[in-house]
Amino acid sequence: MFLSCSHGAFVSQSSKMRTLTHPTQLFMSSRQSSTTQTTTKSVVKLSPKERAVRTKLLDGSKNGPFFKLDRFGGKIEFGATANLVTTLAGANSQNLQEWIQDERRIAMSIWDKDLIREKPNNVFELKVMTLQFVTIQLAPSVDIRMWSQPPSASSSSEVPQFLMQSVSFDPNIQLLPGIGMSAKDLGIQIEVVGELQPTQDGKGVEGKITYRSTGLLPPPMRLLPEVAIKTAVNTISDTVTSFAISNFQKGDARITCKEFLELIELESKTKILV
16 A cells, blocks of 8 residues: 655555655656557558548548439438637647547547447447438437557658548438338448548647438439428538537547646656656
8 A cells, every 4th residue: 555755755565565656756657658558559451442432521522511412313412521620728739749649538539428439449439419301310320430640651641640430330210101111221321531630830630520421312202302302411411510510629629638738747847856
């Protein structure tokens, strides 16, 4: 057990040994352990298909909603891209680059803590609110792999990035009577990708998140005017992106970054004392 001792030390006492440990040594040991855990990351390798999806959604999309409809075949595609920008008080480029590589800390701070669940292999389940699309109701959840990527020759970024990409989903569909199709027949697919990195001025983080949903419209809905369908899906897209931005801003990113900066400051002061 530990007993308090004069001169700011701790006494570790057992039947075999009795040693004195200075508080700064305890702090540095804890900090080194945390750093070791942070820098030991699993390497995430994307398949050619995953890289193609990522490139298409991030590089080929503009900010805001998008919509595509094949009325003859009934296929619909829609989604949106949202920009994420947050200022983090007291931050600078150097400590932000270190903070953004703490992938688990970042992952758990960008979404409402009641709507995110950690899974193995850097995967996190994110839940979204219930959405109504004419006669279809959805309460989707998406499993998203989240990881940190340092700058490299293959990366377009000169600073570390925090990356996100969906690996699976559950649309959790409820159909109103008279649709004439099962939830499985709708063929719904949901894809989500995102990225986050320190701003150029080192005062915060910036990035974007994009989602795309595809599926088949039930025959009765194919008779609706295209403008009505587009209005409905754009409302969903606006709701989802607002929800994502709100969760990001209300999440613990500011809190965890502040704690991290305080830890760095304390470490700096401790080094002076050692």
